[in-house]
Each structure stands twice: as C-alpha cells, then as structure tokens.
Amino acid sequence: MALLCFQSLRMLRSGIRCMSQNAQLVSLTVNDKTGVATLSLQRPPVNSLNLELLTEISSALTEATDNNSRGLILTSTNDGVFSAGLDILEMYKPNLDRVKEFWTKLQETWIKLYQTAYPTVAVINGHSPAGGCLLALSCEHRIMVKNFTIGLNETRLGIVAPPWFIASMVNVIGQRQSERALTLGHMFTTEEAKNVGLIDEIVQNKAEGTTQAEAFIQKFAKIPFQARSLTKTWLRNKTVESLVKNREDDLNMFLQVVTQPNAQESLGHYIQSLKNKATK
Incomplete structure (x- = not known):
C-alpha cells in the first residue's frame, strides 16, 4: 500500500498545509463550440493532491458529467509541474x-476519472510523479510536453503503490514494463514514456498539446456516444470493480501502513531532507 506523495520545498518551508477555504484549486471551462471541458489543476505551487484539491477535482468531474460534456482535457496551470503527487x-x-476522508476521496476521484462516459x-x-502519474494514466489519451518526467516512483521512497495504481499502469504498458518500472521506481523521460x-504524443508546449487533445476527442464525434461509453465501461469495469468491492479493505490497509511508527519516521526523514535542501 502506498503513502505516495511529494510536496514542494516552498510549501514545506513555509509550513502551509493547505490553501484558503475560499481559494479555487481547479478551474473548469467549456469550449462552447465543441462541448469539450478543460479541467486545470491550480493548487500552488505544485498541485500536490490534498483533501481539498481532490474534493474539487471530484466535484468538477461530476459537473462535467452533469453538463453532458463531449470530452475532458486534464492539465495544469503550472507549466513545469502537472501534479507532484499526493500531499505528504x-x-x-x-x-x-x-486521513480517512483523504484516502476515501482519492479512491472516489480515481473511480470517477477512470470510468467517465466521455473521452x-x-x-x-x-513533471508527473506518483499520484500525478495516476491521474494521467486514468485518462484515455496522454499528451506530454518535452523535457519532463513521469512515473510511479513510490519504491524509491521505500513505499508501495496500491493495487489500483499498479493496475492503472499495467493496463497501459503491460505487465513486464510495469513490473520493471514499479520495482525500480523509474521516472520516464518524455521520450522513454512514448x-x-x-x-501517446509528444508536443513542444501546452498550447500544442491542447490542440492535439481537442483533435483526439473530435475523433469520436461521429461515434454514437452510448456505444462508445459502454465499450469503455466494459473495458475498464474489472479494474474499477476490484477497488469498489474492496474499498474498506484498501482504506484499512492504508491506515495500517500510514500509522506505523517506522512509516511515520520515514516520512519525517523525507520531509526533513526536503527542508534541508530548501535551505541550501
């Protein structure tokens, strides 16, 4: 089970735990011509996934569904970090x-994103380590700007990605490549990831990526929506159902791991190492 997560040096240094309750951590906009929604992560400085950000992502996904969006683009307002993963x-x-609410909200958000009816x-x-990589893996198509890295690198922190993280990667790159990447905690360069x-695609910048994303979603314009969405559901149902049926066990395993003295000690050392780097 994972304790994943990264946190920005600036946030650790300042001691900020979360944004103001009034701060908007995501933005959801819709292209009136195409019906495609864009969900942008905007929690400074690195979109680390805390309870508040996950709650807003989940709500935005529901809103996109309720508004009958024809597709959704997930991106970041920070050109440099897509998401640095779960907030340590x-x-x-x-x-x-x-922490119970946090993990439950993470489960809920992944389930919603993984099984959206729209593309x-x-x-x-x-950069997109750990939980950031999970968000990307949950989408149907991934477009990445050059010169960044992505991967589920939990083992480098001495922790383990939960089964549904692992399944998300296996479903994309297969058992062998996933086994090697996960056990090594490998962060892929953009070229390696491709x-x-x-x-699926490499671009020079976010603007080009957005254009390509719109083009991908447009491919489904002539495909009957219900047929497409049901096909996606059936393809992904086994992975989703595995977590749905075991959500309580997954939560209990997470709590058991995260509250262990050695786990807390490891997290403390990691936080201190980031603080030390921040002061150099």
Missing part, C-alpha cells in the same frame, strides 16, 4: 478522521 503532509502525523485526455505540461506507450 496529509499522512505525516495525521488526524485519523481527516479524457491528459495534457501533461510538467517508447513504452505510457504516453
């Missing part, structure tokens, strides 16, 4: 009620 401060010396494209305009099929 959610798991270090956690409040038990909050989804990740425009990855920055070579193994982790991403």
Whole structure:
C-alpha cells in the first residue's frame, strides 16, 4: 500500500498545509463550440493532491458529467509541474478522521476519472510523479510536453503503490514494463514514456498539446456516444470493480501502513531532507 506523495520545498518551508477555504484549486471551462471541458489543476505551487484539491477535482468531474460534456482535457496551470503527487503532509502525523476522508476521496476521484462516459485526455505540461502519474494514466489519451518526467516512483521512497495504481499502469504498458518500472521506481523521460506507450504524443508546449487533445476527442464525434461509453465501461469495469468491492479493505490497509511508527519516521526523514535542501 502506498503513502505516495511529494510536496514542494516552498510549501514545506513555509509550513502551509493547505490553501484558503475560499481559494479555487481547479478551474473548469467549456469550449462552447465543441462541448469539450478543460479541467486545470491550480493548487500552488505544485498541485500536490490534498483533501481539498481532490474534493474539487471530484466535484468538477461530476459537473462535467452533469453538463453532458463531449470530452475532458486534464492539465495544469503550472507549466513545469502537472501534479507532484499526493500531499505528504496529509499522512505525516495525521488526524485519523481527516486521513480517512483523504484516502476515501482519492479512491472516489480515481473511480470517477477512470470510468467517465466521455473521452479524457491528459495534457501533461510538467513533471508527473506518483499520484500525478495516476491521474494521467486514468485518462484515455496522454499528451506530454518535452523535457519532463513521469512515473510511479513510490519504491524509491521505500513505499508501495496500491493495487489500483499498479493496475492503472499495467493496463497501459503491460505487465513486464510495469513490473520493471514499479520495482525500480523509474521516472520516464518524455521520450522513454512514448517508447513504452505510457504516453501517446509528444508536443513542444501546452498550447500544442491542447490542440492535439481537442483533435483526439473530435475523433469520436461521429461515434454514437452510448456505444462508445459502454465499450469503455466494459473495458475498464474489472479494474474499477476490484477497488469498489474492496474499498474498506484498501482504506484499512492504508491506515495500517500510514500509522506505523517506522512509516511515520520515514516520512519525517523525507520531509526533513526536503527542508534541508530548501535551505541550501
């Protein structure tokens, strides 16, 4: 089970746990001509996934569904980081009620994104480790800007990605490539990611990526929506159902791991190492 996560040096240095309750951590816009929605992550400085950000992502996905969106582009307002993964401060010396809500919201958000009826494209305009990689893997098509990295690198922190993280990668690049990447905690360059099929296209910048994302979604314009969405559901149902049937066990396993003294010690050392780097 994973404790994934990264946190920005600036946020650790300032001691900020989360944004103001009034701050908008995502934006959802819709192209009136195409009906395609764009969901942009905008939690400074690195879109680390805390409870509040996950809640807003989940709500935005529901809104896109309720508005009968024809497709969704997931991206970041930060050209440099798509998402740095789960917020480590959610798991270090956690409040038990909050950390339960945090993990449950992560499960919910992944389920919603993974099984949307409309087509989804990740425009990855920055580094995308751990939980950031999971968001990208959950989309149907991935477009990545050059000179960044992506991967499920949990083992480098001495932790383990949960089964549904692993399944998300296996479904994209296969068992062998996933086994090697996950056990090594490998972060793929943009070119490496394209070579193994982790991403589908390489672009020079976010604007080009958005154009290509719109073009991908447009391919489905003449495909009956219900037939397309049911096909996607059946293809992905086994992976989703595995978590749905075991959500409580998954939560309990996470709580068991995250509250272990050695896990807390490891997280503490990791946070301190980031603080030390920030002061150099």
